Structure formats: C-alpha cells, structure tokens
Amino acid sequence: MTRRARVFSIPAGRPFLDALAAGMLGGALGLAAGDPLSLSDVTLLLPTRRAGRAAIEAFLRLSRGSALVLPRILPLGDVDEDTLDLGDELGPGVADVPPTIPELRREFLLSRLIQDWHRKRKTSPPPPDQLLRFARELARLIDQVHTGQLGFEGLGKLVPDDFAEHWQITLEFLEIAARRWPKILAREGAVDPAARRNLLLESQARLWQSNPPPQPVIAAGSTGSIPATANLLSVIAHLPNGAVILPGLDRALDDASFGKLDDTHPQFTMAQLLKHLEITRADVADWESPGVTQDAGDRAKLVSMALRPAETTEAWAGFAGVEPSALSGVLRIDCPTPREEAGAIALLMRESLEVAGKRAALVTPDRSLARRVASELRRFAIEVDDSGGVPLSETPPGVFLRLTAAMVAESLAPVPFLASLKHPLAGGGTEAGVFRATVREFEGAVLRGPRPAPGIPGLRSALRAAEKIDAKTKRRLGLWLSRLAKDCQGFAKLISAKRAKLGALIEAHAVFAEKLAATDSESGAARLWAGEAGEAASDLMAELAESARDAAAVPGAAYPALLEAAMETRVVRPRFGRHPRLFIWGLLEARLQQADRMILAGLNEGTWPAAARPDPWMSRPMRAKFGLPPPERRIGLSAHDFAQALLAPEAALTRSTRVEGSPSVPSRWLLRLDAVLAPAQKIPRGTRYVEWFDKLDAPEKISPVDPPAPNPPLAARPRKLSVTEIETLIRDPYAIFARHVLRLRPLDDLDADPGAAERGSFIHDALDRFIAEHRDRLPDDAEEQLLAFGARAFGPALERPGVRAFWWPRFERIVRWFVAFERERRAEGFSVLATECRGVLQIPLNESPFTLSAKADRIDAVAGCLSILDYKTGQVPSEKQVKAGLAPQLPLEAAIAAAGGFMGVPGRPVAELAYVRLTGRDPPGEVAALKADPMALAAAALEGLTRLIAAFDRAPYRSRPRPMFARRFGDYDHLARVKEWAAALGDES
Secondary structure (H helix, E strand, C coil), X not given: CCCCCCEEEECCCCCHHHHHHHHHHCCHXXXXXXXXXXHHHCEEEECCHHHHHHHHHHHHHHHCCCCCCCCEEEECCCCCHHHCCCCCCCCCCHHHCCCEXXXXXXXXXXXXXXXXXXXXXXXXXCCHHHHHHHHHHHHHHHHHHHHCCCCHHHHHHCCCCCXXXXXXXXXXXXXXXXXXXXXXXXXXXCECHHHHHHHHHHHHHHHHHHCCCCCCEEEECCCCCCHHHHHHHHHHHCCCCEEEEEECCCCCCCHHHHCCCCCCCCCHHHHHHHHHHCCCHHHCEECCCCCCCCCCCHHHHHHHHHCCCHHHHHHHHHCCCCCHHHHXXXXXXXXXXXXXXXXHHHHHHHHHCCCCCCCEEEECCCHHHHHHHHHHHHHHCCCCEECCCEEHHHCXXXXXXXXXXXXXXCCCCHHHHHHHHCCCCCCCCCCHHHHHHHHHHHHHHHHECCCCCCHHHHHHHHHHHCCCCCHHHHHHHHHHHHHHHHHHHHHHHHHCCCCECHHHHHHHHHHHHHHHHCCCCCCHHHHHCCHHHHHHHHHHHHHHHHHCCXXXXXXXXXXXXXXXXXXXXXXXXXXXXXXXXXXEECHHHHCCCCCCEXXXXXXXXXECCECCCCCCCCCHHHHHHHCCCCCCHHHHHHHHHHHHHHCCCEEEEEXXXXXXXXXXXXXXXXXXXXXXXXXXXXXXXXXXHHHHHHHHXXXXXXXXXXXXXXXXXXXXXXXXXXXXXXXXXXXXXXXHHHHHHCCCCCCCCECCCCCHHHHHHHHHHHHHHHHHHCCCCCCCCHHHHHHHHHHHXXXXXXXXXXXXXXXXXXXXXXXXXXXHHHHHHHHCCCEEEEEEEEEEEEECCCCCCEEEEEEEEEEEEECCXXXXXXXXCCCCCCHHHHHCCXXXXXXXXXXXXXXXXXXXXXXXXXXXXXXXXXXXCCCCEEEEEXXXXXXXXXXXXXXXXXXXXXXXXXXXXXXXXXXXXXXXXXXXXXXXXXXXXXXXXXXXX
C-alpha cells in the first residue's frame, strides 16, 4: 500500500524559518521536545545555502543560547538556472558523479564552437566579447533543457520547412548543443551544472526510495519548480519519517480559482507540486510552531484576493474589504526619483533601530537602488550587509583592471590614461601622493587640449612641445614617462598585435597592473589582490587564464571588451554581516527570511516584476512545443516573493514615479491592490519619509549672498589690458580680477575637439597668411592658394570627422566669397597695410599710467585714411552696442591707429570701421560697416576707457554688475559662485 504524502504548510505572514525551527524544537514529527540531541538525526533540506545559514540563526535565536545539536542542513539547489546552488553533500556516491565544468571554461569552449560554426558558413564571427556573451546565452539554454529534463533530439521537429529562414538557421546553430557539446563535455570529463544537479537529486531520490532512512527527513521551503526537485520532494513526502513543508500555501483562494492558476500567479508552482504529489490543498496540514503564532489574518485574504487569476477577478466586485487592522503597519511611498526612494528607505531602516531588537530588511531586485540605499545609510555611520553583492566590475580592483586594459588598448589616449593613473590603486612604484601629484602635473602640461599622437612616442613629443613648463620639469616628467613606458611595454606589444594568445594577454595585463599598483612601501600584488574584491579579481584572472588555455588567438585590441564580458557575471559578496539588525536582500536571498519590517522596493513594472526576457533561440510556440516553461514563470516566483514579504508585521511598499527622467508604471501588484481596496481603505502613504529626506540636507535658513566684489590694492591691479579684455572689464569685472590678479587660467578640455574659438583661429590664420603673401595683387588662382593656406592652418584638425564634414565645406564657401570680396575691394582703391598687427596706446593717469594693447586683424589704406577690419566667425556686435560702449574693440583700435600705435602703420585718421562676418552659411560672408563717424567713436571710446580705468583703480571687481549685458557662460562663473546669488538678483542667464 502506497503511503500518503505528508505535506505541511507554514501560513504566509509567519516567519518561515522561525516557525520551522519552533516546530522541530517543539516535538514535530515525533522529535523529543526539549531534547538538545533530538535534532542531530534530522536531515533538513532547504532551497539555498543562504536559507541554510538563516535556519541556523533561527535555531540559535529560539534556543536562547542553550546547548543544541543542529540538524544536518543541505541545499536543494531549488533555484533557476541563472543561480544554481549545488551541494556535494546531497546525493550518495558523489565521486561517481562527474564534476561541474567551470563556468568560464564552458563559455570559452562554446565560443570556440560558435566561431567554428560561422567559419563553416563562411560568415564573419562576432568579436570575442560578443562570442562570450552568445556562449553564455547558449549555456543558459543548455541549463534550461537539463532543468526541464528534456533533450535536444526533437529540435528538428519544431519548425516546419516553410517557416521563416532565420528559425531554420537557429535550429542549425543549436546543433552545437545537440551534437558537438556533449562530445566536448566527455573529453573534459565534466557535466553541465544543471545536469549535475539532476544527477545528484535523482541519485538521492533513488537511494531513499529503495532504502528509506529511519531518521526524519524534512524538505522545507521548496515549491518544486524544478522537475528533479519535485521528484525528490515526492519521495521525501512518502518516506515513513519524511515531510515536505510548503511556504505560504494560499487557503483563502477558492477551489475554482486555484484550478485556473497561470505561470504568473504566486501559487502556480505549489499547485503544480500538489498535482505531482497527487494531493489537494485539503490534504496539507498546518505546521505547528509553538511560540511562533504570528498570523497575517485579513491581510493574507487581501493579498489572495488582489493576486487571484485574471479569469476570476469578477470576484473583486463582491469583495467586502478588510478590517482596518489588516493595513496596520503597511505603508506605501511613491517617490519622485530613485534618489528620494533610496533616502526614504534609509530613513525607514534607521528608524527601525530606535526599537530595541527590531530588525529591518530591504528586499528589491534593483541592484542600483540597493547600492543607493547602502550609500545613504553611511550618512548615519551604518554599514549594511548587501547580500546581493557588488558587481566585480564596479569594485576598486575590477575598475582598475578595466581602466588599465582600456588605457593601453587606446594607445594612452588622455581620458583612459588619466582615469587609470588617478585611480586610488595607482602608485607607479613611488609614494602614492607624489605619484598623483606627478600625474596632475603631466596632465596640465601635456594632456589638456587636442589629443597628442598615439602611444608613448606621442606623449614624449607632446611633452617636448609643452610651453607651460621649464626644461628641468620636462626632464623630470620625461623620466617618469620612461618608467611608465617600461612597465607597460610588454602588455602594449601584445595588445597592439593583430593576434595574440589570450593567456599571454592576461598574464601581461596582470604584471602591468601589479607594477602600476606598487608603491615605495608595498608591492602591487599586495595592494591589488587584497580584500574580498581583490581576491575575487585574482580568482577571475586565474580562471580566465585557465579557461582560455587552448582558446584561439584574439586581436589584442579586443582584450578590454573580452575582460569586461568575463566580469559581467561575477559578484563580490561580504563574508560577514556588517549590521546585526539591518539587511539588504535580493529576491533569492529573501526567500524564507523575514524581518520585523520588510521594505519592498523598486515596485515598478519592468523591475519588480522584471520584464519577461525574450528567448534568443526559440519563439514562444517553439518553447512550448519543446517543453520549456514560458518566460512568465519567473513572474510567478517574484509574485510569491512579493506576497510573502508583504505579510510581514510591518511592510513598506516603495517605488519611483520617474526613472532616468521617464515616467514609470507601478507594479501590477500595486495596481491590483488599488483595484481591490475601497477608496476609504487605501494603503496609508508614507510621504513623511520623503519629506524628512528632503530636509536632511536643507539648511535651517537660507541667507541670500551678495555677488563677490574683491577690492585688491592698486599695486595688484593690472596696468595693461587688451581691447578685447576691456569689453570683459565692462561686462564682468570679476573675470579680469580672476585672470590678472589671481592669475588663474581656464583649463583646456581633455582630448578636446576644436571648438568655435579654434575654428575662428584657423580661418584668421589662413586669411592672414594669404593676404600677407598677396598684399599688392591677387593671383589668378587665388581660390586654390587660399584653400592651400586653409589646409595648412587647419592642420591635424582636418583628420577629425566633424571638422572634415562640417567646417571644411563652410571654409570652401568662405574662400569663394572672400576672394570675390577682395577683388572688389581692391578695385575700389583699398590697399593692405598690415594684417595681425599689434599696437599699444599709453593712457596717462594720476596714479599710474595704463597701457592699452590690441591686435588688429587687418588695416587698409584708402584715400589717405585708414580702414580697420575685424574678421568675425561668430556673432557681430550691433552698432547700438558699439555706441553704448559695450563693444569698444573697433573704436579703441581706431584710437590706437590714429595715434600711430600700430607697428608699421603711420598715424592717420580712420575712415572706416567694419566687421567681416565669415560663417560659410548663406551668405558665406558679409560686411557690416559702422555708420557712425569712426573718429567720433574712437574719441568717445577712449574717453570712456579713461574714466573706466580711473574708476577701477579704486572700485571693486564685481561679478556680472550688468546681468543683461553679461555673457551667458563665463570662464570664472563657478569661481564667483554665480548660481548661488544670480537668481535672487534676477539674473537668470
């Protein structure tokens, strides 16, 4: 006679592991209550290792420190194929089960097969990093097939001959997994992870079925979502001393609805397990847990009603609602952005510590949000255990390895070069502070501005040409650069090769990284591979080298992307908890665990639940025909996690209404709760936590500040300015103070593309050289010659795609217009006197004389007078601005010219002041001559300048005293802290 399955359930809302431990300590299944040795014969199977560790903590909590021999706790590995959790402790004759093939080794071997498939089809294989990702997806499919206890034999029957061609190609590709991969596994003497899990579970099931153990065997917390696990649970449930304990079987849902569950329902996998065990919900008893009797009551009914199958949601209309107590302890917090959400969660967790012994846990699948919360908690000096871990690629050693690889692969381009050398792990064999100071010095002297030529030779050439440092500094920086070149020489040689062995690249990279990480007092290995993250990085590099021992050679330049792809699946988890009462759990870590306050965060559609991931290999009908579960199965598992956590004593539901600037959609479970609850029974809002967070950094009082107005002594004030700086003195005196008194110069951008200023310089230079070459007469091929001058002026900038595509065609149009303009002008009697001509004018003042300098773009002679032209590639000042003194450049140049202040130009009256605007658009150029009398403008400008300088011998240098005339962005606005005071003064520019 077949023994009836013995199955229990721990009601939802009751802390599962505490209730499990309480029942076992209280004498369940015939165990001796109060006997510290009674548990020693029990075998307890839990879904994951994490659950096993949490169970140990539960036993210790309930024993209150008394002596206790714990049961034998083993992991079932009842998780999906992305997070296999295997234990060799499970299954007899483990030595007879082949080992699991290392994950990276498997991916490289599959990459080789994919590459061979492309070559066979005479198509170009993807880059090595993409090959690795394709192999990872293929490995995932293989694990899914093993998990479902399926085989690849029936692949050919999935697609009719007349189906889409790409599916035919896909099936041809999957022959890799069906035929070639098993042979490679046999040669490696290993099996896939999911296949090994099946072998272990099946072996254990056969042993217990043929030879039932006399000791108790309990499988708790598993829902049998994996067929091999379901089979083992069936065996355990039928053992004489066996029992299966389910987490939160829903007893409130009516039988009709329970029979219509789909993959997205939280009870779906348990319903499937009950069918497999050939029992009904009525056959499942409640697990007795003395002392742990917490009951979710009406809240459990609410959750059951809200999450019922879509086919039976008509029952919502007759739902009478819940008692107010059901929502006691529940909060919903809708936050504007993830920043506020993280801050509100941190306050919720910090508030929990105000109650002695209270525990709080954040549960979220959003790893970015989890890291934000951990960061916010540090403001309270709280280090929290994030069991989800940190991606290796985002830890200091992982970032350092990625940066050093990119630096060499990109031929020491400025941005990756500085990112690597400014990393905290970089030491260069010297004291870390000295090394960083040298890097900053090298940056300022060499790397600011246009990109140097590639590699060490390019940096050496740029260093020799540097004008900001003296010869002694150049020699010192040259020695520093030579040491760096020696350290990276081997790695650079390999990474620049067309093909290189991956093992050699990894070794050379590790050697270079260690040399760069070394300081004068500590080796690079000791610094780089230290700590949990360093050990994980070291393990990855070693495993990468071992896995790629017989991999095909790869282009050296592909190595950084390949390294990053290999890092993607690696996570660094802390070995020990940091705070005893606060936790951050992912969905897998949270299963079976409960804290006094559970914070369910990231409740947006696409995050929790995650969007169903499309299958790159098979369509939905193909998956169904093949026997694979639909992608929505994970939504059902996530729904169960949500329901279990929501039934904790206190639960907070949080989400962000906008993510990355876009509106978000609330999780379907929040929408269902809103739909079920009557308007008068809405979940209480926790807006106060968002308000508190906003106030954390808000000052108690905001006192408007005045614009800066430094007033240095006369001796420190500049006694010489150019005509262009006079305009700056009028519009923003503080900029003159910062430049000439503080002697601060704006830094050029790194790896800077030529901007508008450079474009103007190129055009000015070309026109100046052309006019200087042909002062007397224009040649017949004037356009061709001017184009040649332009090519020399643009120089290396023409190699940049943006310059070649946009600027050069405009310059060609300017050339055609300018030559025509020049021929017409000379025909009218104008002759060129000077181009790019420098001039000065002394202005006598009582305190100290002032020198005005200028560089005129061009001065012509006409009818015994002078004409001054100013080339403009940007906006031209209006005549009104010139008369008002806001654009005094040309009038002041006229004053200098009339006084004979320009070198080689005799002093004469000025008859014309004109702007020559050169845009290359339509029209390519135009002349804007000032209509007012040039000499009158010059006299007024000179008089105004004299008064201005006399005033600024005593007046403070205010920032933007005339906001309406100030430039939109100034080089020194951040130094003047314009944004702190401008809005209060109505300066919104």
